[in-house]
Amino acid sequence: MCQSDLRDTIARMESWLENDSKILSFTRHITVKGIPPYWRLRRDESIQAPDTRKWTSLVQVLSRLSHLASFTFAYSEQMPIVLLDALHHHHPSSRLHIRNWTRISPDTPFGDPAEDALANSPCLRSLHGHFITGTGPVADFRFSAFDRIAKLSPNLEAISRTSRSAGGCVMYVRPMDQMYAQNLESKKFEVDAPIRKCIKSLQMDHIHGKALKELSSYTQLDQLISLTNIRPSLDFLCLAGTDPAYHLPALKQLDVRLLTMSRGFDQIEEMVDAFCIFLASSGPLESLSIVLKTSRSWEPILSVILVHHAHSIRTLSLHQVESSKGDSMRSCLTLDQLADIRGSCPQLTNLALDIDRTLEGKSECAYYTVLRQFTNLRELTIHMDLGIAFFAFPSKEQQEGDRRTKLASYPEADENFAMEVWKEVSKRAGTEFAGLRELVLCLGEQNRQIGNGYPAPWVIDEQSRRQWVRVRRSERDDRPREVDINIRGGRPRTRLRV
Structure with a gap:
């Protein structure tokens, strides 16, 4: 928060006291x-630990509470020891959740007291850290400290x-002697006896x-329920799939990206x-x-899904x-x-x-016909293309005029377009709005991962044209046929009730 907001918050807490x-x-x-405060954005030798005096009022509030159940620290600074001590003293059974975990600086050496205190906290229940890499030539011990x-x-x-x-476009390469010193310092973060x-x-x-x-050295893998946002390597999949010691029998939620850097077909x-x-x-x-x-058939994976998970699956993407x-x-x-999924799940x-869209729109209508036969479907997300392949690399047979026609056939999604798709997929035996509660249309990749260097023209084109559209049925009992439409991207829009 900014300084004015911080002062207002402190004043409000003091009034409670x-x-x-x-x-x-x-x-x-x-x-x-x-x-994030300004001190975290600097990378010079003047960086110091944040001032902990601003937490005085919050510490006093913690001392006056009677039944604190959870404390979530989502501030973009290191969790201060004074707050940890207050939790341990006044609320030893509370649940601590750390969001946006960070260090004083990436190159802080081993032995930070605040990190040791957090590592040994009996209150800590969840630990979240998102790291942006390649931002400078300094040593980086964030991953080692987090794992510890x-x-x-x-x-x-x-x-x-x-x-x-x-x-x-800048690549940072550190001298060999600095890399050697960094490796020696990283070894200090290793744990000989992890706590299971x-x-x-x-x-x-x-x-x-x-x-x-x-993970198996400190985690009971047979109790893992949710495994999300993973981009596994081949050896991970082989180990977890074939070795019973690394099976995940309790897994209920899986979110995986099967992307490989190699272009080899095998x-x-x-x-x-x-x-x-x-x-x-x-x-x-x-x-x-x-x-x-891209361009891989779904058949081998879908057959496994339908055989082993069809009767339990509730969410499929x-x-x-x-x-x-x-x-x-x-x-x-x-x-x-798609019909097999409908009949098996x-x-x-x-x-x-x-x-993928077509000029005539017949292909999409065929999909909509099957989708409205999913009688239990409540939320539907459709990823539609932008035709960027025609923008980036038109075929030899395709003339410039044809390419522009193809791109022009994909206009911006507006309220009319959203309502047309909604009516097509939400029909139930001649009655609209009977089952489907929410429709999301993703036109273009919403979170494309790109590498270093200046973005290619087609990337810039996608970023300027991609849209996110949500159609949600009204929750009011007296307005069952009304929906809210929210559109992001393209021309600035406001919420619309139809």
């Missing part, structure tokens, strides 16, 4: 939030460790076989085969989300990222495959799939 406010007697949950806390925490239940590249615990939820974008073995096939074995050894799943490499290459178009589910209430 002075007036013996009844708010304190009813408070069960506290969340501390704020925007996860291994030592006695009661941790949920871990989220994700990262992304900062992008840009029951982790229920794990979120880790890049995960490989070695990471799975490390390795892609190996990845799909290994994932099918892993999928057959897991579950029964209730929620499954898969992002598959099958998506391929739209490609910029004309010879690598994404493979959408066929109408027969009686519990399915949430579905997400790809539908």
